[in-house]
Amino acid sequence: MDNLTLIQLRDKIATGDISAMDALNHTFDRIDSVDPTVKAYISIHREEATSQAIYIDEQINSGQPVGMLAGVPIALKDNMITHFGRTTCGSKMLENFSAPYDAHVVEKLKAAGAVIVGKCNMDEFAMGSSNENSAFFATHNPWDTTRVPGGSSGGSAAAVAAKTVWGALGSDTGGSIRQPASFCGVVGLKPTYGRVSRYGLVAYGSSLDQIGPLTKTVSDAALMLQVIAGHDSRDSTSIDEKDAQVDDYLCDIEKPINGLKIGIVKEFMASEGLDPQVAQANQAALDQYKKMGAEIIEISLPHIQYAIATYYLVATAEASGNLARYDGIHYGHRTTNTENVLDVYSASRSEGFGSEVKRRIMLGTYALSSGYYDAFYLKALKVRHLIRQDIDNALKLVDCIISPTAPETAFAMGAKTNDPLTMYLSDIFTIGVNLGGHPAISIPCGISKENLPIGLQIITPAFTEAKLFRIARMFESTNDFATKLPQL
């Protein structure tokens, strides 16, 4: 059963071949068997999931209409608010936080009949590229448990790669869906900024965050996007559907693009630290596209070298505002030894936040402070505009931009924890995309000599996810990486 794709499982449940409870029990068994090793989950919600599965089975058995994901076990990154259980964001600050509402995407999933099984581990407050910044425990890559699954949606990626669920939601601010997808050999999509509502997504970098699916196949990801995409009046940054309608992502997904023009980024090719095996797999993928009639064109993103610096000013500035609410006063961790209110603030935050979170809050606060705002934050906003322009202009010359997702395969646990800057470079190919807001997907394109997956990133213009899926499917249909998930 766990070799079925999400869509295949969905179809079998819909016809009554498999019951939702069967699928759920399989999930629980699988979690019990592999999660002690992988540690993808922070919390499992057996009761909630079981009652949903029972309800779906009743509906199906009595011939009632059910949603597009009916009965499919799904996991959520633990920064998506659920009214059941806790939403911890991988942090001591919210270790016991239980919310009174559900995120928009949670409402959509439930309405579609999905069975939400549990909340996945993540880098604390989505800040990290390895899942090692979780305050609770690290997640292990199912391909090699001495290695990281990537981050910050490492738990979600590992949960899918370990075949405990057929799909998971992650969030991506600088590459946090795509990079772990690449490290774990699964498909990961960051939709266009504004395509999916952020209401109920615990905010990190508000102008960069997007929720997206992690799945085994491109079609599975398209189905999940179909369910969660669309305008939400509770999120002012969510696009109005009259400005960008939600397309049917599946109907044409098998149709290749004729005369596909693929852009490769001149500035990326000079990247130091690009693993030769990754470069090779990337080239092999481009060759495959050429065989299918695509044209490879070199394009330039002249300001992309500033992407990391720009990101670490914009995201951290926004985060310094977004994380100010964790003050020990209203909810979340509150310190116990206090003399006065100032103590409550500083001690609660010192105790509740891990060091990467503190680092980014301080950086963001500094970038906004009096005397530095113009040189740092304002300048970063201007450069961001240029980077976005570069990508927009490039996408006028080509249909898509293709690059490796990450410069490397999954690194060993502890390998980069001593040097934050080295960790930051892991996002060098993904980070510019968040600054521009464009949609991007990572799909498996190779396996290294060390038996570690390699990911390919495809970027298309804003709100063209339907085309993005088709381009990705073109390549996916020529290989069987989707069947190569590790046998844990």
Add this chain to the structure above:
Amino acid sequence: MEVKLVVGMEIHVQLATATKIFCGCKVGYEDLPNTNVCPVCLGLPGALPVMNKKAYEYSVRTAMALNCQIPSFTKWDRKCYYYPDLPKGYQISQYDLPMSENGTIEVADVNGKQKSIRILRAHLEEDAGKNMHDGTRHSQVDLNRAGTPLLEIVTEPDLRSATECKNLATELQKIVQFLGVSEANMQKGQIRFEPNINLIITEDGQTYKTPIIEVKNLNSFRAIEGAVEYESWRQLEAWKKDHNYTMEKCGKENRGWDANKNETVFQRGKEDAHDYRYFPDPDLVPVEIDDAWKASIRETVTELPRSYQERFITQYKLSAYDAAVLTGDKITAQFLDDAVKAGASPKRTANIITQFGLKVANEKECTLDQIGVSVTQITELAKIIDDGLISASASQTVFEKMLNSDQSAQAIAKENNLVQNSDSGALEDLLDAILATNNESVEKIKRGDKMAKKLRGFLMGEAMKQTKGQANPQVLNKLLSEKLK
């Protein structure tokens, strides 16, 4: 030595929208603490703000009434600081591109002369919750108020006396009430004033500016006056003691008003001044307003108190005092205006409203339109008094009955036998009859006897008795005088 008092005012007006500025929670109710709250105004993780369009429109309406320019583009900024009543750790406000700027407001100076106070800007922001320190070891936080829309209005430092400050405050309160954008009750904290006060002192050719003091916690017009007077005294004394007490050396200071001691108390100096780290809020889209939208809002800018007042004086010939009383609130002003437009005489209507109507409104603690009489009823009452149909003294009785009745003034008068007899012919006959049976008294009156006055009164009384009090006394008096000549 010359001392010039310089004051600029910051005003916060709570807008009377049905819901909060960024969420659908109710506004302005004194409900149990933390009951008008939701994930958004509680600042829960994952919650997002959505702009209340009415709040924006009320702000534009007010800014237009204050002659401000309305830029076609405005955005929202985060003002970051920590305080228990600020759940997100930042307030969503406006920094460098506010929704309006460069306006004016007319205010009476110490001598009653009108002067123009410049308005620097007005912008929209959210209110914080309330901290309560009730003397126990803990403070309590009530977030019902968090997220209430606030319009912050900032004047230039054009005010020169405590009187001007008070007049500015009362005028602004009236304006926002007349516009219908705020209840602006100072005691409820729906309108808050913070004067920024300093002195410019010239001595021996040198100019000194004392530190600008911002005074908070003023909850009455008297407190505003008191604070400004106190500060102009305190700052001068401080400077006299030490000429280094200047803005340059000491910087801005925050002080609180102690209503019991009638003095200001130090709260915060420039060292503790916040760096608010303003930056554009990435969760909200900027607002772009075009001419069509501006035009539709301009139509909601109703007549302002000053305009009513001037019309009442110049057109309706009412006294300045009456005009002021009648423009105390919009409902009263409109009530009078409507009655006069329906044909009632301004003076008579003004009397009815000020002597009867407002008294009842005060007692019932409601507005003039809620006491139980309609404009039509008042209009007719004014007319029948002027026509002599009822006497002035009967008018009170008619008015009181109108409170509980939908009937017209005339119908009520008739029903209660209050209609005056002003028929000279009939009254003359009556008088002739009475005089005929009181010849002796008549002679005495004609002779100027010392009892004349009393006797005359007796004759009047007799006539009133025989007409059951319905004779029009003026007419009767006139007739009697003629007959007693």
